[in-house]
Amino acid sequence: MTRVRIPTGAFYKMENQENKEKIQETKKEESQTTDKNITHKKTFGHFHDKYYKFLLLIPISFLIFSFIYISIFYSNHNDFFRKDISLTGGTSATIYGEFNVNDLKQELSGKLEDVNVREIYDIVTKEQKAVIIETKTSGEETKKVLENYLGYELNDNNSSFEFSGSALSQSFYRQLLLAIFFAFVLMAIVVFILFRTFIPSSAVIISAFADILMTLVSVNLLGIRVSNAGIVAFLMLIGYSVDTDILLTNRVLKRSGEDSLNKRIFGAFKTGMTMTVAALVAVVSALIVVKSFSAVLSQIFTIISIGLVFDIFNTWVTNVSILKWYLERKQKEKRE
């Protein structure tokens, strides 16, 4: 292969509108490499050119399913997800020592409202360290019931109690939903300022929204009771899911005339996948470590990992398809 070699520094100074063609030529020559990899990419490129609009049907059907599911869920539960006691109000008691979780649950279920019992154990030795009892009953009442059952006084040498009144928790819940709403709106505004074009900006926002909605549906399907930390995780998801979309839109939109559209998309895909996979691996491995210990952190990590998986899908199917459609239509209009 022959290559036109120009010192990069000098070339940089020359780079302007007139030289764009020259860049194209250089690039063309470069891309003529008879590499197997490239042919694979090309066939996939052809496939993608042909079917990307149809690919969009997958996220659309997912979204329709999600909307229907959430509407049904909402009419049944009067809410978007199952809330744990940090959002409904109630008591979470941690009692140190070894207990049989099932016995405890059976024994307490008649005396406390809506009981849920979990254990905390050492990840290495698997030795049980404590049990967490969650109930809608008030703190004082729960303490009495537990002391009666256990036969000893509970103090801060053998237990922890966390109680939130129901009015307060519900007010917290409304505020957190509001915070998510505002966060989303502010994010959308920044995205519009960044790209200043309607459809590409909307594509980013739609992908982020789809991400959150699909994660929410999964959380409900898994039967997870969301805590206030869980809502914070959804908030984190806004930031995480937008990252790759911004990368994609920036590379594709602001660098037209350097590479072919497919090449730009594929370049962004390589970077974006590295980002998401790295984040996913980090979050999942952290989740494995904290799972036995912290309900707060494990819920945050669970929600983020689900969200990251959907982010891969929504960035590289939903967002890419909308963006490609938009650019090809624009090109067509130009030609006409």
Add this chain to the structure above:
Amino acid sequence: MKLTWKIWFLIIVLFFSVLSIFNLSALFQKGVLITSVDSNSSAFEQGLRQGQIIIGIDGKPIESLDDFSKAFHGKYSSELNESIKTIITTKQSEIILFSKDAPKITVSEIHKTNIKTGLDLSGGSRALVQAQDKELTSGEIDDLVAVTRNRFNVYGISDIKVLPVSDLSGNHFMLIEIAGATPKDLENLISEQGKFEAKIRNKSVFIGGKKDITSVCRNDATCAGIETCQDSGNGYFCNFRFSVYLSESAAGKHAEITKDLEIDKTNSEYLSEKLDLYLDDKLVDSLFISKDLKGRVTTQIQISGSGAGQTRDDAYNSAKQNMNKLQTILITGSLPYKLEIVKLDTISPLLGKDFSKSILYAGIVALLSVSIIIFIRYKKIRSSIFLLITSISEVIIILGVASFIKWDLDLLSIAGILATIGTGIDQQIIILDEAKQTKFLSIKERMKRAFTIVLGAYFTGLVSLIPLYWAGAGLLKGFAITTIIGITAGVLITRPAFADIVKRIEE
């Protein structure tokens, strides 16, 4: 490799972060730290105070908590009924105690770092208090906070924070946070306003509440304020006065009791007995009673006092402080509402250490697995190592800033740190990939492109965190704070340095 100013900047920031994290004076100090001293004990009388460091007991060096408990083991047995001598050597002085029981002090290891963990990790209690069936204004909350602070002082609970907080819906709360062991009757202590009683010769004259005290003049220059400031030759002193309005019945009682008092022989301006102020049955202050109040039925009494200081301003402020303190004591029990604990967490310190350890493991495992992914993708040892170093330095900067602003790291703050590592690595991947891309652009231009993406991601992340700062009475703002510190430090300090490192490697 040549170090550019951006890399130097990172190194300097890292240096200061480390300085801020570690408690240099304590790093090489041996001994144990006194965390509390019972104010009614002989240890307190002899001058032992919270914050002092014990380095020896009875001539033996104390280097750890173990040494400390060994020093007292078997020394004070209940059979002996005589005082035992104990010599406690602190960093500042040597104290000799004679007592039948072990000194009433609690100790902990010396804090080697300035990193403070939140209640959910270190143990303690936290309560959010609201008025029952009433929306409190921020002024009312401030009164409540002042009254509550006074009461906790009376009970000798020191490591405590009482703050007014408000949330997104405009609700005002009183937030109480106590580090360490939870006081036994905490719930009663915070669900009641407290009891104020004024006594003369142990007879009750008036008690807190509208029945006796109709109002206490505050913030009204006509009936409360600082009057004269004078040079005493050895500094300044200022006088304050404020009016208290009593009900008819309280005024009558006052007249009835003072009627029989005599005029003080040593100070003919005042009566022989004082007006004793009790808060929750503990004497907090005593006031002289002016002689013309003797036997008089008056619904308006005036309370005066003074404050001293080296400068006029010092004296003025001290007088103001003394006045405010008396005013808050007098309004205790008079606040026209009942209190309700809307949230109460009492968290045992027992699991905290295990918890912190597991979080540290999680962080290490996450970083290691990310570096494996990075190495697989780039197959360049150098870039991967620098990426890892940059991420670690980001964590150090967050911890440094958190120590500097004395932020207590709770679980959510730590989740925020982990989130920052995640976004940080993502952005470094963008930088690495841009560096590899389109070779016909100069590396400088490529880095510029990387930064437009990084900045876009930064701003979307930043704005989505801002609403969280206010939601939920600020109990979740730890996450917002560490993340904002982290991503901002990332964009301003670590990312530019990383870009320069990548530039050097590419060139």
